[in-house]
Amino acid sequence: MNKGEISFVQGVLGKKILKFVFPLIIAYLIQQAYNSADLIIVGHYMGTKASSAIGASSMVITLAIGLFGGLSMGVGMLYARAYGANDSKRKKDIYRHTNILCIVMGLGITALGYIFAPNILILMQTPGDIFELATTYLRIYLISLTFMAIFNMFSGMSRASGNSKIPMIYQGISGGLNVVLDLVLINIMDNGIQAVAWATVISQGLSAFLIMMYMRKNIKMETV
Numbered sequence: 497m498n499k500g501e502i503s504f505v506q507g508v509l510g511k512k513i514l515k516f517v518f519p520l521i522i523a524y525l526i527q528q529a530y531n532s533a534d535l536i537i538v539g540h541y542m543g544t545k546a547s548s549a550i551g552a553s554s555m556v557i558t559l560a561i562g563l564f565g566g567l568s569m570g571v572g573m574l575y576a577r578a579y580g581a582n583d584s585k586r587k588k589d590i591y592r593h594t595n596i597l598c599i600v601m602g603l604g605i606t607a608l609g610y611i612f613a614p615n616i617l618i619l620m621q622t623p624g625d626i627f628e629l630a631t632t633y634l635r636i637y638l639i640s641l642t643f644m645a646i647f648n649m650f651s652g653m654s655r656a657s658g659n660s661k662i663p664m665i666y667q668g669i670s671g672g673l674n675v676v677l678d679l680v681l682i683n684i685m686d687n688g689i690q691a692v693a694w695a696t697v698i699s700q701g702l703s704a705f706l707i708m709m710y711m712r713k714n715i716k717m718e719t720v
Contacts, residue, residue: 519664520655526664526671527561527644530700533671534633534692537678542688549629549689552622553637560605564645568652576656587715594649595708602642609638629689636693643697646704650711662710670703 535554539547571594578586609616613634614627622630651663677695685691 516655516658516660519660523651523660523664523667524565526667528558529671530557530674530696533675533678534696537675537682538688538692541682545626546629546689548623549626550633550692552617552620552626552630553634555620556609556616556634557637560641560644561648564648567645568648570652571649572652572656575653579657584715590653591711591715594653595646598645598649599642602645606638606641609641610635613638632687633689633693636690637696640697640700643700643704647700647707650704650707653711654707657714663707666703666706666710669706670699673702674699 535547535550538550571590575587575590578590613631617627617630617634647663647667654660654662674695677698678692681691681695682688685694
C-alpha cells in the first residue's frame with residue numbers, strides 16, 4: 497500500500513469512511529467553484545452584464561462535471577478490481593485506455609460544443625444583450641473539458657486505490673491558481689471574459705497533469 501492510501505479491510509471502518517469521504521466532498525466543491533470564482537471576479541471588475549454572461553453557461557458546466565464524475569466512478573470500479581487483484585498489467589492497461597478515452601471524448605465534446613455553443617445558449621433562452629459574451633466564454637471554457645475529463649477519471653482511479661486526499665490537494669492547488677490567474681489576466685487582457693475563461697483552462701490543465709503524473713508514478717512503483 498502506498499502512502500496516503502486507506503485500507504478498508506483493517507481497523508475501525510466508520511472512521512476510515514469519514515476520512516475518505518471528506519476530501520472527496522471538498523474536491524467536488526472546489527471543482528464546482530471554478531465557475532463561481534469567474535462569476536464573482538468578473539462581476540466586480542466588469543459589471544452585471546459580464547457576470548450574467550458567465551452565469552448563462554453554468555448549467556452546461558454543471559452537466560459536464562456530472563458526466564465526467566459519473567464516468568470516473570466506472571473507471572474507478574475497474575481500477576479497484578485490478579488494484580485488489582494486484583494485477584499490474586491490467587492497471588497499466590486501464591491507465592493507458594483512460595488516457596485515450598479522455599482525449600478522444602474531451603476533444604470531441606469540445607469541438608461539438610464550440611460549433612453548437614450559440615445553439616445551446618439559444619435553447620437556454622440566453623438574453624440577447626449578453627449572448628455574444630456568453631458565447632465567447634463558453635467556447636473557451638469548453639477547451640478545459642479534456643483536462644476536466646482527465647482529472648475526474650484519474651481521481652477515480654486514485655480513490656479506487658484508497659487515496660481521496662491527493663485529488664483534493666491537486667484540486668485545491670488548481671482552484672487557487674484559477675483565482676490568481678483571474679485577477680492577473682483580467683488586468684492584462686483587453687477582454688475580461690476571455691481572461692477568466694483562459695484562467696480556467698490553464699488551472700484545469702494543471703490539475704489534470706498533476707493527477708495523471710501521480711497515477712503514472714504509483715503504477716510504476718507498484719510494478720518494480
